[in-house]
Amino acid sequence: MGSRPYGRRLVWGAAALLVAGAAVPAAASASRPGGAADVSALSAGHGAKKAKNVxxxxxxxxxxxxxxxxxxxxxxxxGRLNMDAFPLTGAYTTYSVDRYGKPDYVTDSAASGTGWATGQKTVNGRISKSPGTDKPMTTILELAQRNGLATGSVTTAELTDATPAVLASHATDRSCQGPADMKACPADTIAKGGPGSIAEQSVNHKVDVLLGGGRARFDQKITEGPYRGMTVTEQARKLGYQVVTDGKSLQGARPGRPVLGLFAPGNVPVEWTGKPAAQGGTDPQRCVTGNPERAAGTPSLEAQTRKALQLLERKQKGSGDRKKGFFLQVEGASIDKRDHAADPCGQIGETASLDRAVKVARAYAAEHPDTLVVTTADHAHTSQIVPLEANPPGLSSTLITNEGQPLKVNYSTNTPGASQEHTGTQVRIAAQGPQAEHVLGVTDQTQLFTTIRTALSLR
Ligand SMILES: [Zn+2]
Structure with missing residues (x-):
């Protein structure tokens, strides 16, 4: 990453004009010099262009x-990260709602994921079900499947964690991850006529590629319904899944049957380690680019993304739907988890890991220009870069960066010792490819659902 040229410094207004110049007649952009008008002109210019893949x-x-x-x-x-290289960048709002539909200004990943996955807001903790009435809401992955696209979901968290869960399950509460975890979802149990836990629903959805952690959830025994007495992993095999548990067996997975990759009992251990932030700060530290808790042979997010793309593309080529593409979601989950733990090195290592997956996605799109690539967050978080001379409350750490400079980071959204919190600020959304211009300006995360749906012409 260090060898990337540093010359690309387009503010988004300039980027919009640049693209406008290419996409619409010069007169159109010249006669409408405002941000909003330019964006609508862009949309009009690009409207007919469809994406095959997202x-x-x-x-x-x-x-x-x-x-x-x-x-x-x-x-x-x-310097610039891979995720800084997208030509079009906007901002989006992420708030959730209460049961009456009034704003809750700080979202969690469940409500946020429901927002981008279904186009509708819900209450914190809920997985693709409505805020007051707790009814299932159709997800972008379900729409993609109905339209014949291949689908995949890759994460560094448990596959039953909120972000992957919102695509292929509907649950009253995000905690209902395995058959033994159904306490908060009485209406979702199979005995009550519901769809069962998030793990069971994920494999029942027959998502073509499911890669992540959470093996222990899938090893829980099913106690109700047609698969009673089996584990969810056994249910998955029965449904035709190839189950893989490390990088080597992942590489051996073949297209033709869906793939369930479970690379850790819980969340996939992070790539980097270091001292957590402390009250009054830490001695200056360099992050350790390794983690003894990460089993040898654990595939990187980058490797998982590369394999997922290969499997999804081959699946479509081998079927009658060869003209149809795929929808793939890739989550760098532990940026959030290490932010909660005030662990700057863990957090940075996971951001760098996601950035390498972005590079893989952009390389795929360079070869397949009918691919829309979007990178965003589900919500903002606690870490803040503060002046070296600041003496902030809460937890701090001084890092020595790769360019040899000290950098002070502070975590003060909760009492030291408690989990640090999400914040309610808007986040970046960046994109390239067909209809990428829909991310420009200030949008809400529910609009991402519409952007993807429209780009893929999903009915
Ligand atoms: Zn979180």
């Missing part, structure tokens, strides 16, 4: 602070 990369908790921290540490303040 790759959506979500940095969980990856607000502007988290992106800037990862940039400063890895490629330097004047």
């Amino acid at each position: 790759i959506l990369l979500i940095g969980d908790g990856m607000g502007d602070s988290e992106i800037t921290l990862a940039r400063d540490y890895t490629v330097g303040a004047a």
Whole structure:
């Protein structure tokens, strides 16, 4: 990443004009010099162009602070990450709602995911079900399947965690991850005529590629319904899944049957480690680019993304739907989790890991220009870059970046010792490819659903 040229410094207004110049007659952009008008002109110019594939990369908790921290540490303040290279960038709002539909200004990943996955807002903790009435809402993955597209979901969290869950399940509460975890979802149990836990629903959806952590959830025994007595993993095999548990067996997975990859009992252990932030700060530290808790042979998010793309593309080529493409979601989940834990090195390492997956996605799109690639976050988070001389409350750490400079990061959204919190600020959304212009300006995350649906012409 360090060898990337640093010359690309388009503010988005300039980027919009640049693209406007290429997409619409010069007179149109010249006669409408305002941001909003330019955006509508752009949409009109691009409206007919459809995407065959969509790759959506979500940095969980990856607000502007988290992106800037990862940039400063890895490629330097004047450097640019892969995710900084998208031609079109906008901002989007992420608030959730209460049961009456009134704003709740700080979302969690469940309500946020429901927003981008269904186009509708819900209450914190809920998985693709409505806020007051708790009714299932159709997801973009379900629409993609109905329209004959291949589908995939890749995450560094448990596959039953909120972000992957919103695509292929509907649950009253995000905690209902395995058959033994159904306490908060009485209406969703199979005995009550519901669809069962998030793990069971995910494999019942026959998503073509499911890669992540959470093996222990899938090893829980099913106690109700036609698969009673089996584990969810056994149910998956019965449904035709190839089950893989490390990088080597993942590489051996073949198109033709769906793939369930479970690379850790819980969340996939993070790539980097270091000292957590502390009250009064830490000694200056360099992050350790390794983690003894990460089993040898655990595939990187980048490797998983590359394999998922290969499997999805081959699946379509081998079927009668060869003209149809795919929808793939890739989540860097532990940016959020290490932010909660005030662990700057863990957080930066996971952001860098997602950024390498972005590189894979952009390389695929370079070869397949009918691919819309979108990178965004589900909500903002706690970390802040503060002056070295500041003495902020809460937890701080000083890092020595790759360019040799000290950088101070602070976590003060909750009492030291408690989990640090999400924040309610808007986050970045960036894109390239057919209909990427829909991310321009200030949008709401529910509009991402419409952007993807429209780009893929899903009915
Ligand atoms: Zn979180």
